Amino acid sequence: MNQNLINFFPKENEIPEHFRLQNEISQKRVLIDGEFIEWEGPFQEVYSPIYTRSSSTDELIKTKLGSYPICTTKESDLALKSALKAFNGGRGEWPSMSVSQRISAMENFIVKMVEQREKVVKLLVWEICKSYKDSEKEFDRTVDAIKCSIEALKELDINSSRTKADEGVVAQVKKSPYGVVLCMGPYNYPLNETFATLIPALLMGNTVLFKPPRRGTLLFEPLLNAFKECFPKGVINTLYGRGKDVIPALMQSGKINVLAFIGSSKVVNGMIKEHPNANSLHSVLGLDAKNAAIIDKTADIDLAVKEAVLGSFSFNGQRCTALKIIFVHSSVADEFNKKFTQEISKLKVGMPWEENVTITPLAEPDKPQYVQKCIDEALQNKGEIINKENGGGQILNSLVSPTVIYPANEKMNLLYNNEQFAPIIPIVPFDDLESPISYITNSTKGQQAAIFSNDEDTVSYLVDALCCQVGRININAQCQRGPDTLPFNGRKNSALGTLSTIDALYALSIDSVVATKDTQSNDNLIDTVIKSGKSSRLS
Template sequence: MNFHDQLRELFVAEDQIPEQYRIEEVHQREYLSNGELKKWDGEVSEVYSPIMMPTTEGLKRKLIGTYPIGTEKEANEALEAALAAYNNGRGEWPTMSLDGRIKCMEQFVYKMSEQRDVVVKLLMWEIGKSLADSTKEFDRTVEYITATIDALKDIDRQSSRFEIAEGVVAQSRRSPLGVVLCMGPFNYPLNETFTTLIPAIIMGNTLLFKPPKHGTLLHYPLLAAFRDSFPKGVVNVVYGRGANVTPGLMRTGKINVLAFIGSSKVANDLKKSHPKLNRLRAVLSLDAKNAAIVTKHADLKLAVSECILGALSFNGQRCTAIKLIFVHKEVADEFNTLLGEAISKLQPGMPWTKGVNLTPVTEPGKPAYLKECIDDAIANGAKVINEHGGTNAESFFFPAVVYPVNEKMKLYREEQFGPVIPVIPFESIEEPIQYQIDSPHGMQVSIFSTDAKEISSLIDPFVNLVSRVNINAQCQRGPDVFPFTGRKDSAEGTLSVHDALRAFSIRSLVATKLNDVNKAIINEIVNDGDSNFLSTKYIL
């Protein structure tokens, strides 16, 4: 049996799937708006899994459910609900005490955790993520929320005092910005989405949440938790085709913050739709073409191990993935041999298979695009150098190492977002530096070397070209307490547990001249607890 057929045989009949991992179709006929789960009887979108099933007509994607295709009407109703809940900063949520908001968020975490098994299973079936990674995504998201609550308490403790300067007494705190439009990505539809959604909510903003095209159904089990945990209108979920519903929301000028993870082109178009750009704050995580640089002084086994993790975790469908590897010519042959051997040991399989490393790719058109990129590279002088590289069986695409890649090829410029590893040989270190200078992207780089002086000579130019330099390690987002951002077309704003809270808020202060009358007024307000802002309460 050839390798193509071996990959096809990984798709098994439903009765061969362990019972605990089988899925019943989820047909969503309600959506969350203005504190209600409203019934939907309009058009729906069918959700087909990248996991395929043998049928009499061959392998077919399994239908796992449907969800509403909302229209501009429902989107505008959700916007009005969010505006009413914010009420120009006078609503229940933006004026609530921080302690009150934290209690609501803790209730949400509790209710969210009750849906863990359902959400994990939907992650597996909707986007083809392995059981281990799906479980990790859910648990990491819960940990992120807990860390966000702790960070907010810490920020508030630092703000629970008065400052006096030049005869003026003041107290400064962080206050909300208004209505946030939050749009997450398909590759981490829960975790990445919640890294903007959670800080936006807890800082007192109200929210419109547009789920990604792939990874929509998994949010359905959480709608009741949102409804029951927060005042009405604080969280509203917008369904429908993004091109139909989101530009109109932006054109109203009533969106105060755009939180978007996706392509820079879509982000640019959405921002341009807003009539008053000076009023719009954007928190964006966008395109990336992160490079690894393997010098002649690298520990090649370590470099290969980390590059495999960086390039092929979740099939390379990550903005932080290593998407290009520069290798010094003196070690290129040995590196490529080790890389091919390591890939041959990776286990392809279904998401529930124990120890699986490679699963079906999420997007239906991705295998064809990856083949197009490889064909283009071959036409311009490259080869696929690993055994079985680029073998495609329906939604399975076995990783391909393409070498030698040059500037004429798509793989040199375009973000492949899939299991293809372009390798570029270099002689002078100026070559990868110049690549990064010319690149429209500027998220991260990984440098592999055991020579401290060589590493130090690369750190200084690269920290001014990308936002994170990884030494002998893959590119990655975490830990979540570290800043996560990018230069050029890769990001706007900074996300981390602490930075995200600041991104979705603004410093406001109450100040007065320091005299006996004003001191008495302030003391009375503080002692009587009449203001949630002007307060010395200390949250432990």
């Protein structure tokens, strides 16, 4: 790794032609009630984490990408009224549509979404510095997930269309929408994880208030026309601006039926407290994680190193499923650390358009300073940067080189207990399996864990000890979300509700039961209603 981080930032003429920004994106449109409101108020300027070097002085210069509206409670109130009107107590056009009609609208949206692929991917690269390859992957995976959700909904609709008879009662159980969904996604997967709740919410007949993440806002601008053209008025409404300005009034209204949020538990806890009818608010949440890897003395060290490097540093460690702390048995710690740091030294640092790049500038402006605090606290508590000779611990503006701290301990609160969400990883030596088990058990977070061992007794012991502590246990593999058909959840403060292709449809809808006594006259009546097609619910 080059010791001088400034050389990783490009001069303007060094940016490949395909990735150069032609014009700033001045977003002046807000989609509310099926119409674009031309914004005439203040705007939030958007700058890229990618700095450019002056051709003469090597000074680092910010890159402005564009701007978007800073809306107020007035606009959030208009959006809420629009969504309420479109839902109309479940009798609106969208919730009253048949499943096949909603699917048709969504398939039309997919076509229009794919037409904007290159624009969205390019903005992913510039707004959050995700590598071009991973940005393409995020877009394509999102499209595939929408298609899988459609197929899952078709099957769900077929199964729920059958009537059931039991104990003298005949009934039809179907999934019905909750109502108005407030959908907020994270900056690290602004498209994929936002759509992980937004798309199922729409497919199940809800109406949506959609607030893009603070970083990763402009990339939705190319999709606004598709939202407007594919769905009835008021079904999807956009919210822009500062969360503290537009969210409290929505929650205080008591009219938000579902909060679909992926981000910080601290933020969402404050939002939920604003709602006056807590029991009527259904929440689907993806929150903090401190995923631990446990490297046993019988582990295949080469495999563990490979998976741990990917798990810790893919996209700068800015993934909720990233490994955030590694426990290594003392007997293999030296071997693991040596091979681990060797592999880290091979990670490519650079700009997101470069081939095979792993470490790119961080999207959060204050994150580099936070990493420095983590390093300082670790060094004050007998920790060392064990990859310092390969650049570990270097920070310049938005760029942070991958950093490994060993031996980590509980006195390093920032790294030991908190989710760092950055390219820095603490390694903790252990002699007794109860040490990592105790850490995971006592943690307030419980998303995933990774076990590396080739001993059946150890694997059995750890799986049984951790199965009630985390949502997913990975054996000889890094933590991850996919495939999307598997449940994605978490225990404790890490999640509320389950997401996957089918689970998301369940999470964004509720069972609706229509029942009657099983008599001939009632059977004839229900049969007539269904055949007539006059009821959108009984079908």
